Amino acid sequence: MASPSSLRQLSDIIAQAVTDIEAEYAKASARLPSLDEPFNPTNAAEAVGMHPNVVVASSLVIAAAAQITATVSNPALAIINDSLLYHLSSCLRATAALNVVEILREGGPGGLHVQEIAKKARTDPDKLARVLRLLATHHVFREVTPDVFANNRISSVIDKGKPSELCFEKPSEKYIGTSGLGAYLEHITDEGMKSSSYMTDALVDPATAFSEDPTSTPFSRAFSTTASMFAWYESPENKERLVRFGVGQAGSTKIDPPESILLGLKWNQLPKDAVLVDVGGGVGSTSLIIAKATPNLRIVNQDRAPVLEQAKAYWSEHLKSHVDSKMVEFQVHDFFTPQPVKNADIFMLRQIVHDWPDDAAIKILSHLRAAAAPKTKLVIVDQIIPYATESDLVNSIPGMARPPPPAPLLRNMGAAMAVPYWADLHMYALLNGRERTMGGFVKVCEKSGWKIVQVYHLPGSLFSETVAVPA
Numbered sequence: 001m002a003s004p005s006s007l008r009q010l011s012d013i014i015a016q017a018v019t020d021i022e023a024e025y026a027k028a029s030a031r032l033p034s035l036d037e038p039f040n041p042t043n044a045a046e047a048v049g050m051h052p053n054v055v056v057a058s059s060l061v062i063a064a065a066a067q068i069t070a071t072v073s074n075p076a077l078a079i080i081n082d083s084l085l086y087h088l089s090s091c092l093r094a095t096a097a098l099n100v101v102e103i104l105r106e107g108g109p110g111g112l113h114v115q116e117i118a119k120k121a122r123t124d125p126d127k128l129a130r131v132l133r134l135l136a137t138h139h140v141f142r143e144v145t146p147d148v149f150a151n152n153r154i155s156s157v158i159d160k161g162k163p164s165e166l167c168f169e170k171p172s173e174k175y176i177g178t179s180g181l182g183a184y185l186e187h188i189t190d191e192g193m194k195s196s197s198y199m200t201d202a203l204v205d206p207a208t209a210f211s212e213d214p215t216s217t218p219f220s221r222a223f224s225t226t227a228s229m230f231a232w233y234e235s236p237e238n239k240e241r242l243v244r245f246g247v248g249q250a251g252s253t254k255i256d257p258p259e260s261i262l263l264g265l266k267w268n269q270l271p272k273d274a275v276l277v278d279v280g281g282g283v284g285s286t287s288l289i290i291a292k293a294t295p296n297l298r299i300v301n302q303d304r305a306p307v308l309e310q311a312k313a314y315w316s317e318h319l320k321s322h323v324d325s326k327m328v329e330f331q332v333h334d335f336f337t338p339q340p341v342k343n344a345d346i347f348m349l350r351q352i353v354h355d356w357p358d359d360a361a362i363k364i365l366s367h368l369r370a371a372a373a374p375k376t377k378l379v380i381v382d383q384i385i386p387y388a389t390e391s392d393l394v395n396s397i398p399g400m401a402r403p404p405p406p407a408p409l410l411r412n413m414g415a416a417m418a419v420p421y422w423a424d425l426h427m428y429a430l431l432n433g434r435e436r437t438m439g440g441f442v443k444v445c446e447k448s449g450w451k452i453v454q455v456y457h458l459p460g461s462l463f464s465e466t467v468a469v470p471a
């Protein structure tokens with residue numbers, strides 16, 4: 001018998017994964033949440049979606065569906081379709097900036113006519129209808145009847161949960177106290193998208209093509225600045241963007257299952273009063289999750305001064321008892337200078353190493369190594385770019401190897417693992433930073449005196465914890 005075509009193999013992968021997903025929902029007597037209804041975090045079925053079997057099966061569907069689509073597509077149409085995807089980012093930014101999700105929430109499940117949406121959003125109804133229809137075609141929003149739009153499962157996750165009028169009246173405060181996902185989206189589609197559009201210009205110019213300077217990036221071209229992005233945020237005209245970035249970083253944790261940071265290193269096995277230093281902790285949203293689960297852990301949240309103002313407010317809102325008992329300390333610290341905490345059990349860096357090119361990352365890690373005690377562990381929480389092939393290095397580090405997916409899927413799970421590759425170029429465009437392969441992490445750790453001893457791929461998450469000890 002002839003072996004099955006790749007088309008049939010891919011469709012079989014999808015069929016089997018769908019059977020597995022349905023079985024898990026049936027076991028829990030739950031129904032797969034509808035794409036047409038707004039996301040409801042209190043729906044018990046959402047927990048089924050986080051079950052490891054469902055996460056694995058869903059990834060197979062996503063990877064196989066993208067590959068089967070590419071296989072059957074007219075190549076000319078496929079490549080032009082891909083090249084137009086920037087409009088998707090642009091339309092997402094427009095609807096976030098115009099508070100359309102909030103307007104539609106107030107309009108109820110039947111949706112609102114675009115004339116009404118546009119009136120409240122203070123914009124042109126015809127143009128807005130075209131924006132919303134493009135998004136609805138990509139499963140963000142729903143066109144209920146001609147020109148009547150409603151939120152769906154995907155659009156509703158960026159709901160700021162505030163009255164739309166308030167979002168227009170006080171734009172500088174609209175993201176404060178929200179999930180942060182909308183703020184994250186606006187950072188990506190504003191600073192990120194504009195910078196990315198200058199990537200080719202930076203790559204073809206010999207003056208910048210080989211540069212790893214964080215002050216000479218596609219971002220520098222897009223925003224006509226010679227400051228690095230973090231310094232640029234601190235100028236008075238970027239105050240709103242700085243707040244948005246801080247809230248957005250907290251929002252970035254929402255793409256993970258809640259509390260996945262607790263599923264790697266055994267935080268609760270650290271000794272009482274152990275010290276966790278959240279280096280470049282931002283508002284401290286991740287160390288706050290750890291603190292809630294491990295109240296005896298002392299937290300030192302380090303960042304630049306303006307960010308720590310936001311951090312204090314964030315902790316006071318979400319875990320005031322820790323602020324009152326001084327179990328969390330907010331310490332202004334530039335991580336390119338010597339590390340003041342010498343008795344740390346853990347130096348955690350979440351989404352820090354990826355912001356910087358190798359030389360800068362080695363400087364940051366060297367300061368931590370100089371302050372490390374023999375007991376100190378370095379925990380890097382970043383995405384790890386999978387190689388597209390087998391690797392002896394990967395196989396030699398405990399916890400690093402992942403089982404190969406069924407043929408003919410790409411070794412790295414293709415579309416199901418796309419985010420680390422998007423994030424890699426986001427980091428390049430903004431900061432000359434980068435996501436790293438395991439080889440990239442080994443390089444910066446070895447050069448700064450750390451030895452990687454374990455990797456935890458956080459279940460259901462795109463992030464991994466890379467644990468190193470003093471070499």
Ligand SMILES: C[S@@+](CC[C@H](N)C(=O)[O-])C[C@H]1O[C@@H](n2cnc3c(N)ncnc32)[C@H](O)[C@@H]1O
Nearest residue numbers: 230249280281282303304307333334335350351
């Ligand atoms: C991508 S954010 C990550 C924040 C946080 N770790 C998280 O995962 O939400 C990078 C953080 O590094 C901080 N940062 C940038 N340059 C810094 C420096 N020289 N010293 C200390 N923190 C810095 C920024 O202010 C920002 O909060």
